[in-house]
Amino acid sequence: MLRRLRFIVNKEMTQTFRDRATFRIMVLTPVLQLLIYGYVVTTDIRLIPTVLCDHDRSQASRQLVQRFTTSGYFELVAEVDAEGQIDTYLDRGLGTMAILIPPRYSEQLDTGRTARVQLLFDGSNSNRATLAQTYASSIIAEAGFEVVFERFSRMGVRVEKALLDTEPRIWYNPELKSLHYMVPGVICALLLQLLVPLTSLGIVRERERGTIEQLRVTPIRPTELILGKTLPGVVIGYFNVFVILLVGRFWFGIPLKGSLLTLLFTSGLFIISALALGIFISTITATQEQAMFTGQFLIVPNLLLSGFMFPISSMPQPMQYLTYLIPLRYFLEIVRGIFLKGVGLDVLWPQALALIVFGSAMLALSIRRFGRN
């Protein structure tokens, strides 16, 4: 049994690594994807391009603008003289926000009247506009307080600055860097995208080329063939995990709070789940094309429903139930838990168990499907 399994694994490895194109894809994909996700897919909002139209041109208006630029969230990309010119920047996407300071702004402040500063946002990217608005409002509010305090003090009243303040503590990812949140997710997404297609051709290729005929007259059992086609993928899966961990740790400087050993162990569970899903596809499809498309077809909803990009808690209730069927969901919770929170299996065991159940079910189904015909 073990000896036959060894020969099957050996053969699969030889075939996989002999194919140069496959090999390149397997080595390059993790590095490339990690770089793309790391640099491009950041949800942090920094340096929002801002257009300024200052009709007042006073010291007070310049101070207000400075509050924006020194915050790090806004960057002045243009100063215009007329309000009409703002449109050109927003229309072309050159500016996300515009600050419009009315004439006599400082005069209004000095005489104790309400000064109205207008903020314009490009709402076509609603997420970005919302964040920009939040940042801008807090900057304006702070400036407003300054004005009030100044008036009180001019009247000879001393006021403690903080009337009511919150003291927020952000746990796990104190700087709220989306990169720290992203990279662990990339491990998960990448493994799924790479491993499902890897095994999804396994059985169907043998069937299409007719080699299955020859295997059927050998003493090879269905279990041996299914395992023999799954195990080489584990090596490839672990190779990718290592690449991502190294790049993430040393290139992006992402700290691993929890145990490396737990991470590797649970990665193995997910690797097997993904490979098992692929091998199952290969037992239910008739051609390699079908298998490829079925794999692709399943990967997208897996990514969308896993919580990789979109939080599960914001999904409608029926969709949330659906996510329980997605192995990626559990692995994401595990990886983020280990990476960011530093928790171990004492907390994450239900997710680990879910992966074991999913993986074994897929393997058992594949063995049954293959054994039947």
Added chain:
Amino acid sequence: MSPDSIAVAADKLTRTYGQFVAVDRIDLAVGAGEIFGFLGPNGAGKSTTIRMLCGILAPTSGSARVGGYDVVREPGRVRRIIGYMSQKFSLYEDLRLEENIEFFGGVQDLDADRLRRRKLWALETGRLGEYRREFTRNLPGGVRQRLALACATIHEPPILFLDEPTAGVDPRSRRDFWDLIHSLSGGGVTIIVTTHYMDEAEHCDRLALMHRGRLVAVGTPRDLKEMSRQSPVLEIETGDLPAMMDLASEMPGVLEIGLYGNRLHAVVRATDSTRRALLDAAAARNIHVGAIRSITPSLEDAFVSLLED
């Protein structure tokens, strides 16, 4: 034949696909050490029969025993004592020649020592040595065939099934291949082979003629020719094949008429009278006839005349 010496036996073995009956209640008894051939046109049910005997395909009804084991109930045991070469080349094209041998030897449970010896045997007997590091996809047809045979026999099975082993191979390589088969047979291996090459059929100890899923006749090549000898065959050379064919098929003395190359073969009741009648009729219709002569029926003719019964 005594039960001990029967290598392969089938009892009303049947396989249907929906309404279509691919193999129809076949009874067989192949003796140990025999070279037994299935002969018949494409779609006659030869491959389906072999696949059932190998335990790859489940029979719809009936039963078969191979080496004493029931193919349905003990497929695992059957697999250990048979070698099988499928109709389509089914080794790994992206492996080297020797890697295919090692793989099939390994999954056939040969231990390291025996695997090494059998690999040497395969390379030597199959004259594969010079190609051992070649990728299988690049091998010439004849070498591929010999490699497939080597992989199918790596575990020294006493019973060997070959499904059209020489399809698409040049005549020279076919002869080489049959030399190998004879040497295996000389070593006591039972060989069951399908073919639609009549000349190959002559290599077999016994033949089963298959047509539309049924066994039409079983016997030695000589028996089959004998059986058909009751109906003699006339070979007709003519300048106008279609017209001559029409004419002959209307003639009461002609049982069957078929085209062989640029000649016609007519299975007839009586040689001389029919020959004269054909010549007269041809002359009356102004059809040029080169010659009409009586010939010894080939297996093809035997096959055609047996199908008539």
